[in-house]
Amino acid sequence: MTALTDPVRISIACHGGRGHTARLAEAVRAGASRVPHTEVASIQVDRITGQEWHRLDDADAIIFGAPTYMGTASSAFHAFAEASARRWLTRRWQDKLAAGFTNSGSMAGDKAGTLGFFATLAAQHGMLWASLGLPPGGIPPPEANST
Template structure:
């Protein structure tokens, strides 16, 4: 069985998005043969060589003022010089994204779109969350996966007056685990396909 490596690159100021990132990491590691590399955006900027060798990257940022955080944007812009200028090393890798905000909607879609465009600029293949919205009927529940109804990536909501040891809620963390598992499973499928065709990884 081939092995795959998935990096989770995230920024978190108060710890809420870090918990989401840890859940994504746990989801990756649920797939046999998949290894997760968890790193902050600051750490990532010292580990470009490692990121160039992984099979996929799942990006995460809190949503601040209708977009990704300044720290994530710094990493995003640094990738232009460190990766694009060095021969498009991320091209054809898998990519996905997650974000967290204090409000239920909180313009999280804007952040996911920014992250998806980052992946597109690198020539990566975007993986969506592949979950229907669940908390959208009288029979729905905020205890279910994708309770916030996002398709592009994993979204979480953390009450602004609660610490990271309380929020995001378990349903949002489970959604993050689902995304990590999905990306790792798809990476494994691609790796097996390449191996069967005799294509070098």
């Protein structure tokens, strides 16, 4: 972001296999688009164009998304991550906000492996990882325990 009058630019870099991840990406896009003065773009990493690489370079935040297959992100997302090395060489994504989302076909599905991969990718680029900041389900909020 170059000035307070510039919109916040968010890019969602995702790959989907069977449509479930695309639905999540659309929900993320719709939610982020509700924030005033925000521009949101969705980028399919398995068919990314030069213009879309530049959109990622110009974004203030990049949200990674992919299905979890065999405990990690899809191979198409891994190919995108490896191709991002050109950005790493120039530190083009340094200090951008990063976040991620995933899904799998089962309750467990090792989704933490995919989210860990996204966080590591962000760290490699010098990005700042933003979590949801939510406790696991079933744990009451801190104010419920105060006396």
